[in-house]
Amino acid sequence: MTALTKAPSELAPAAAAPVSAALIGQPIPRLEDAAILTGQARYTDDLPIKPGTLHAAILRSPHAHAEILGIDVQAARAMKGVAAVVTGEDAKRFAAPFLVGVRAPMEHWCLAVDRVRYPGEPVAVVLADDRYLAEDALDRIEVRYRPLPVVMSIDQALSGDGEPLHPAVGSNIVNTRPFGYGDVNAAFEAAEHRISTTVQYPRNSCTPMECFVVMADYDQADGAYEVLSNFSGPFAIHPVMAKALKVPGSKLRLKLPPNSGGSFGNKQAVFPYIVIMGVCARVAGRPVKWVEDRLEHLMAATSATARRTDLEAAVSGDGRILGLRMEQTDDVGAYLRAPEPASLYRNHGNLTGAYRIPALDVVNRLAVTNKTPTGLNRGFGGGQLYFAIERLMHRIAVTLGLDPLDVIRRNLVPAAEMPYTTASGGILDSGDFLAAVEAATTDGGLDELKARRDKARAEGRLYGIGYAAIVEPSISNMGYITTVLTADERRKAGPKNGAQASATVSVDPTGGVTVTVASAPQGQGHRTVLSQVVAEVFGLRLGDIAVNTEFDTAKDAWSIAAGNYSSRFAGAVAGTAHIAATRLRDKLAKLAASQLNVTPEDIRFAGGRVFAAGNPDNSLSFSRVAAAGHWSPGTLADGTEAALRETAFWTPPPLKAPTEADIINSSACYGFVFDICAVEIDPVTAQVRIDKYVTMHDAGRILNPLMVEGQILGAFAHAVGTALYEEYAYGSDGRFLSGTFADYLVPTACEVPVPVMLHRESPSPFTPLGAKGVGEGNSMSTPVCIANAVADALGMDISTLPLTPARIAALIEKPEVARPASLDAAPPKAPAIAGGRGLQGEGTRTVPASPEQVWAILLDPKELAALLPGCDALDLAGPNAYRAEVVVGIGPVRARYLAEVELTDLDPPRALTLSGRGSSALGFGEGSGHVTLEATADGTRVVYRYDAAVGGKVAAVGGRMLDSATRMLIGQFFDRLIARAGGPAAVETSPSLLTRLLRLLGLRP
């Protein structure tokens, strides 16, 4: 390492030709880390704000699905320090709905108009002098909702039942597209076996440390917006934002900060907030700033798509797949938000993975549900695809009694067929997949793992080994999303293809070199890798290169493909920087050649010198040559252009638009990943322990091995979360349950083992430096590899993630030991499925009074008020209907609810239904309880059955206590009823109370 950090010029002996150490491919430690790790790096929230900036807080829907009946912002607006309150009305005035990627009548406004469709959907924004005041005012906005039935799963959307989210579409399946490649029917007729599987991939996300930040300003005079935000691209979304703000792109100046606290694709989803804050700045007439908090991010920022995949394979006797039928349904959330349906189409060219599968039929569907809209997320679409494909491979092996590794080997694309064109049009550009598999099994110690498995099984332990072989696409074709359109629709819209990357390299008068690229850094090591690439071209030291990672749409070179996504940094962006630097070097060589009296071809750059190849002493310093264009342009030969700055654009040659037959090469290059995972399952707790993990990568040419290993470790950690821990959970009533990191479980260093990382290098013929992406592979391969290992350990099928201990326990558990008869009453009936229900229960209490007396209490508003926890008085709102302000709380957590209470289904004195609903700053609650009264020797037996729903903040952060909290509140109600009716706590007062009750009932004068 020391040799690399020393200046090449210091290493060069004076007499010999200057040399520079090769930099590309070297393990250069990250240049950016010193600043990041010592707190010197400045993130978006750290950057200065304009004078007069207002701070925004967003009011969000506590409901998954509801009609907005009215919003009253008067009280909030009147508060001190509040400058404006912005709602959907303002959005209608100053903005337009977002463009949607399919032809379907769905309107998505930046702020809810008329209806909310997911919990956390932005409804209003308060702009105030500081964030505290803004949040104070949020509590004063009153929104009246009419809740609507919710759609909470893909299967529910597919069933056709349920309230349509977008009534004009009429269905919650908003798009269906069939594709056919090759003769699938013939393959099925010829095949010995048909093997099918259905899997469900959950919602999850990569949860960057830094949440969204937007600073927006509106220039009234120019009618132009200026925004600073940690948006990550793709800049195909810039026109979407500009159209939503109803301005041309040139009037939406978007700047990106120099540092990012992580994105993994998620920062793409800040774009609706850029539009919201643009509208806010325009309404308020002042700059605005918004910083997303963690609850907002988890609840409502973005998510990977959930996907149901149905696969049916035509399989030969030895396990070769001859044809494949695939149905994929993506849950895109409440709105199809740009760039979706990217998650479903990003892998369209590599739907058959690393395998030679000649015939493929596909049906792609898009389902809308009452959940957060989806978007980019590390590995996006790949984790979903390979969870299905690699589970199928495992299943084929199990069904046919073959070794899963042999099934993989027999189906892999052979090296001799590279570049290989897949059935749907992907061009797998390079690699020897089989050789990589063999190297991984040898170097990864598969035989030892198998021995460990044999030993463990002999001892009765649950030990399994799983595999996954995938191709990792990088550098997305901007045309792939249009595959969702029919050929006819595409013809009308005009062709879309390519993936323009841009980079600018310039020299300053002192010989310093500056690099800018249209890509926001998010951990790929932009500074390090671009310095390596450019320093090597110029024969300079790393420290001579300044990499400016800020970005400005008004000044920098960019295209709609700009941004940091689809693993395009190494392949496209670093390569384009290499092109720009090489062009600039060639110009400098011409200048130097005339001064050194040699031909440009003979000019060499090394050790900070520019010299003649044959005579190293005939040389100039790099800075002297670089300065010429600045200081002495007059001395340049006629027709020679000064070599000051070079901007290169590059698009991968193989990226064409989809053909009439929907053939699409969806990415410029495809790396190869092969993983081996060994797990053991604890027989007591059903927890999965990863015993060993081996991951083999061929990502083309490696630009910096440390960076590659960092990317692999990061993706692997994310994938362990996907496989075992992480899920954005919702109740079947629509409430969101994963609002904190105590409930959305990201694995920590304690849970993530370090995998064995192995590499091969098969340079891509299609990228300037031969590099391919590497940062998403494990997000795609590892979840299913772990699942396959668990399936092997259990000898069972695995069809969903994450593999939580309770889920695994449910697979292996025997019938439960019976409840002893000696126990008294049955406990409240527990619903069957975890994470998917409203709050339900039932119970029985004995009240020491007759049914008539109990009835009288329940029907007397004064008495009823005294029974309801936190209620002072009920105001009559109709026959047996009341309004009240109640303070409901569990322990110290309390909120004032505006509640409506109603008694219905009256069957005196036998039965009634007591229902109520209320809302507060912490969310809403509603429930109904059916109560029956039955005379007994001791008084009245009260049997109740309830069904409750809670939404908003309390549900998002306190999910695990909602059931017991509900029971406690109901318990309080009955304790008071018993006391009122003459129970132990109220013995002395009961006669008079009784008398009063009976009088009320007209039974006593």
Next chain:
Amino acid sequence: MKPAPFDYLRAASAEEALAALAEHGDEARILAGGQSLMPMLNMRLLQPRIIVDVSAIAELGKIDARDGHLAVGASVTQSGLMASSDLATRSPLLAGALPWVGHFQTRNRGTVCGSVAHADPSAEIPLCLVALEGEVVLRSARRRRTVVAETFFIGPLTTLRKPDEMIEAVRFRLPKPGAGHAFREVAMRHGDFAITACAAVVDADRIRLAVGGVGDRPVARNWPILKGDALDDALNAFAWELGGDDDQHATARYRRDLVRRVGRLVIEEARSCQA
């Protein structure tokens, strides 16, 4: 994620803190380590008028073993207790359980009494307090009273503490000679709230098992020295009594299974380390 406005009192003495509680009652909250309170304030789940910070009150920072109990004052942090002398002898159960409380960063701030006051049904410290038949010393400006831990917890986040009272100290019973102790917890990740946690204390003639994370508070049962099927039957009855709820992380059935299996393991482990 910004708290609503509140006043802040950094109390110099217990008397000052108690006077503030007497004045503000329900509108006051005590801040000790802040590991539960601060996030709840930031999310506005709590909106107290005044925060009474007791972390600087020296007299509340004591750990004493006397009268058969290990008394831990209100401002003692979890890591402070872990580092206290002879914890493994004075309270082998606590020594075994404290490493399961959050992470070392949160233990450096979080207090023992704060965890008891917060009364999370899954928390380890309330569970140990119940398992060890401990007590909660409550003090108001008017009086001091001691409540048995088993009756102190009455529901999720809910205790018998009155608004004008502060937990001055909690008292864990010191081990009986020859008693064995064991603690185990099943959580999704290290440091998470327990799906199920079990603490066992076994001496010559009694098994005591306390379980957290299943009911709405830590619950304990005493049995004679049961073995084999009799122990399994007792554990099964206990599991069914606790019931458990389904949530997004685990089913009630899984929790009951853990009571049966992990309960048995901790009892066996406690037995094996009986002196």
